[in-house]
Amino acid sequence: MMMSDEDNQLLVTSAWSRRRKFASIGVLFLINLLNYMDRFTIAGVLTQIQKYFDIDDSSAGLLQTIFVVFYMMFAPVCGYYGDRYNRKIIIQIGLIVWMTAVILSTFCRPVHFYLFMLCRGIVGIGEASYVTVAPTIIADMYTGNRRSCALMVFYFAIPVGSGLGYATGAAFSLWTNTWLWGVRVTPIFGIVCFLLLFFIVEEPVRGEAEHSNLLPSSFVEDIKYLFTVPTYIITTLGLTLVVFVVGCLGWWTPTLMQYAWAVHHGTSYIDTEVKAEMGLVFGIVTCLAGFFGVFFGSFLSQIWRSGFGSIPKNAYADLHVCALGSLSAVPFLYYGLILSSKNMILCMVFTFFAVTGCCVNWAVNMDILMSVISLRRRSIATAIQTLISHLFGDAFSPYLIGLISDAVRGHERSTLAHFIALQRSLFVPNFVLCFGSLMFLVATFYIDQDRRNAIELAHDEQLTAENGSDTSPLLDAVEREPTT
Secondary structure, eight states: OOOOHHHHHHHHHHHHHHHHHHHHHHHHHHHHHHHHHHHHHHHHTHHHHHHHHTOOHHHHHHHHHHHHHHHHHHHHHHHHHHTTSOHHHHHHHHHHHHHHHHHHHTTOOTTOHHHHHHHHHHHHHHHHHHHTTHHHHHHTTOOHHHHHHHHHHHHTHHHHHHHHHHHHHHHHHHHHTSTHHHHHHHHHHHHHHHHHHHHHOOOOOTTTTTTOOOOOOOHHHHHHHHTTOHHHHHHHHHHHHHHHHHHHHHHHHHHHHHHHHHHHTTOSOOOHHHHHHHHHHHHHHHHHHHHHHHHHHHHHHHHHHHOBTTBOOOTTHHHHHHHHHHHHHHHHHHHHHHTTTTOHHHHHHHHHHHHHHHHTHHHHHHHHHHHHSOGGGHHHHHHHHHHHHHHTTTTTHHHHHHHHHHHHHTTOOSHHHHHHHHHHHTTHHHHHHHHHHHHHHHGGGTHHHHHHHHHHHHHHHHHHHHHHHTOOHHHHHHHHSOOO
16 A cells, blocks of 8 residues: 555654654753752762861751752742743753852852852752753653653653762862862753753643643632642652652761761771762762662552553552652661661662662652643642642751751760761651651542542643634624624
């Protein structure tokens, strides 16, 4: 059977569209990777920054807190505009703000710590524009398992970027003999990402994957709607507790490792090369653990959701995977802390499995959100979830752990005192993870109804949009005109 020129053209267009989507996912992944690299390059050189600005643990934890405070303040704003305007332009503006703030922060003098802290806050504004908007672009490209796979790839950037941030920050500070270039390296890659975004990524039509053309609603209506979705509220609480743990571990673990090394070797001096090596090791562990965690979580949820071989279908697979991942991290985290000053290799092995468990829910949680939230409110839902999870999660946890550490240590200034205080304060996340796991289990009582409501609402919104687009004042007047 011969194909017409029109059929051939459709095949070529379809193939090009598929390749363009794959390339767009790749670019969005790279930008997300860079975001998390920048966020944790600071952690990779934290002890050097503390020495440069002469600050204690609580002030060092405040650096991450101020970043996340700005981040969460602007996340709802970016989410609101992301549901109404061109998302690609919003991301481009955010990249420019982020790169500018990072570069400026490296020119602050030792007496200008609060100016440095302000710049780190502005960095959060740039990153908020991306994290709240990018997942909805992916959601408008794919549905079903393809969407799950695309989100899995996108969320690989969290652990991999975090690990690369530690390693890159430590390595560049070692090569250049200053922490400044450990921080400056990410904006250089940011320029490349900006160009890739400009030339490759296209803005998809909202609801395109579900073949919907929707009209935007008001901000107040959006917020009221979100409070009517129990699954969204409960999983946001669960995610917040996991983010609390990930935030404090990501910020303080490299520092704990350095103190542990000093205690193990009976010294108070930690060589720069040792610090760089610790950052590199933790970076590699985080990369690998995060990669396996995101992959395993997404893969297991898809298999468990659809059923495979002797594995029966499970409508609550996504929630069960998130709960199991959080709970499985608890014993590994506990024993990792216990072994930190005794056997560094075993400590890293346990840390690997703890981070893997924490990272299981990144892509799966977003899949849950997309399944229970109506199409036109996904950006604002992502933004509010980001706001809540960071406000009570990693905006709070680094400072809280630093505060507990300082309180436990008291006036002792020895390396051993620093280590013991920080180690004890990091036992807190074990209890937090247990409550996080419980939240995901509680959500199983509501998710069925919330999914049905989302489908029905999407159908009603589509009908409203179609009726609204097919009428005009002129047509209405003609229809009302009496016939003679």
